[in-house]
Amino acid sequence: MTAAPPAPVRAIPRPPAPSGPLAQLHRDIRRCTACPLAATRRHACPGEGPERAAVMVVGEAPGYDEDRAGRPFVGRAGQLLTELMEGAGLSRSRVYIANTVRCLPPKTGGSAEPPQEAVEACRMFLEREIALVRPAVLVALGRAALRALVSPKLAISDAHGRAYTRDGRWVYPMYHPSYLLRNGNDPALRRAFEDDMAGLGRLLRVHAATLRPRWSLEAIAWLYRSAPTPHTPNAHSRATTWHVLERFALPQVDGATITWDIRGVHEMFRTPSAIQELLRRYVGRPVRLDLTNSSLRRGVRATILAGTT
Ligand code: URA
Numbered sequence: 001m002t003a004a005p006p007a008p009v010r011a012i013p014r015p016p017a018p019s020g021p022l023a024q025l026h027r028d029i030r031r032c033t034a035c036p037l038a039a040t041r042r043h044a045c046p047g048e049g050p051e052r053a054a055v056m057v058v059g060e061a062p063g064y065d066e067d068r069a070g071r072p073f074v075g076r077a078g079q080l081l082t083e084l085m086e087g088a089g090l091s092r093s094r095v096y097i098a099n100t101v102r103c104l105p106p107k108t109g110g111s112a113e114p115p116q117e118a119v120e121a122c123r124m125f126l127e128r129e130i131a132l133v134r135p136a137v138l139v140a141l142g143r144a145a146l147r148a149l150v151s152p153k154l155a156i157s158d159a160h161g162r163a164y165t166r167d168g169r170w171v172y173p174m175y176h177p178s179y180l181l182r183n184g185n186d187p188a189l190r191r192a193f194e195d196d197m198a199g200l201g202r203l204l205r206v207h208a209a210t211l212r213p214r215w216s217l218e219a220i221a222w223l224y225r226s227a228p229t230p231h232t233p234n235a236h237s238r239a240t241t242w243h244v245l246e247r248f249a250l251p252q253v254d255g256a257t258i259t260w261d262i263r264g265v266h267e268m269f270r271t272p273s274a275i276q277e278l279l280r281r282y283v284g285r286p287v288r289l290d291l292t293n294s295s296l297r298r299g300v301r302a303t304i305l306a307g308t309t
Pocket residue numbers: 059060061062063066071072073074075077078099178
C-alpha cells in the first residue's frame with residue numbers, strides 16, 4: 001500500500017506591510033549578504049505580523065516554502081503552527097512571526113539546524129525586530145531559538161512549557177512544529193504541544209495581572225496551580241477573598257528580604273528568572289534571588305535592591 005500524499009499547503013494570508021523603522025529593517029534583511037547563506041537563498045525572510053504584538057514567535061530558519069515565498073512559516077510547519085495557535089484561541093493575525101536565521105540553511109545530514117555563523121550574522125536582526133515589536137512574550141520554537149534567546153545550556157525537552165525571562169521580557173520555549181510533523185503528528189506529542197499552547201495563554205494572563213506591585217486575585221488565580229478560576233473569588237464576599245489569600249502563600253516582605261513559599265505556584269513559573277521577575281513585579285523594585293539547590297521546589301529568598309525598575 002502506498003502512503004497517502006501529504007495534504008496541499010493552504011495559503012496563509014499575508015499581513016499588511018509594515019511602515020517606518022520596521023519596514024527599513026525588513027529591507028535590510030532582504031538585502032543582507034553577511035554570511036554564506038546569502039549566496040544560496042532565493043529570498044531572505046524577515047518577520048511578519050502586527051508592528052506591535054504581545055506575542056512574537058521565533059522559529060529556526062526558513063524552509064523550502066519560506067525560501068520561495070520570502071515569508072516565515074508559510075509551509076507545512078507554518079500551517080501546523082497556525083492551527084495549534086488558533087486551537088488555543090490565539091489568532092495568527094495577532095502574532096508577530098520571525099526566525100533566528102533569515103535564509104534557507106543547506107541540508108546537512110538530514111538536519112536543517114542553521115550554522116552558527118548564520119545565527120551570529122542574524123542576531124542583530126532579531127534584536128532589532130524585538131526592540132521594535134516590543135512583545136511581552138517571545139515564544140522560542142525549538143532548539144536554535146532557545147539557544148539564541150535564553151541559553152545554549154538548556155535542552156528544549158526540559159525547557160518547553162516553562163517561563164524564562166530575558167531583559168525583562170518573558171521567553172516561553174516550545175517544541176518546534178517540524179518535530180511534530182517528523183513524528184507523524186503523534187497524539188501524545190500533539191497533546192504536549194496543545195498543553196504548551198495553553199500555558200502560553202496562562203503566561204499572558206499572569207503577565208497582564210502582575211504588572212502592578214502586589215497582586216490581584218486574578219493574578220493569584222493564574223499563577224497558582226490549583227487556584228480558583230478567575231472572577232469567582234470576586235463574585236463572593238470579603239470572607240472568600242481572605243480565604244483565597246490564606247490558601248495561597250504570597251511573598252512575605254520583611255525589610256529588604258523577601259521569602260516566598262512557592263510550593264503552590266504553577267510549575268511553569270518555577271525557573272530562577274521567572275521567579276525573580278515575579279518578585280521584582282511584586283515589590284516594584286529589582287531583586288536578587290538567593291537560590292539553594294532545593295529552593296525552586298520549596299521556597300525562595302530574595303533581597304530587594306536599591307533603585308527603581
Ligand atoms: N521552520 C522554521 O523554523 N521557520 C520557518 O519559517 C519555517 C519552518
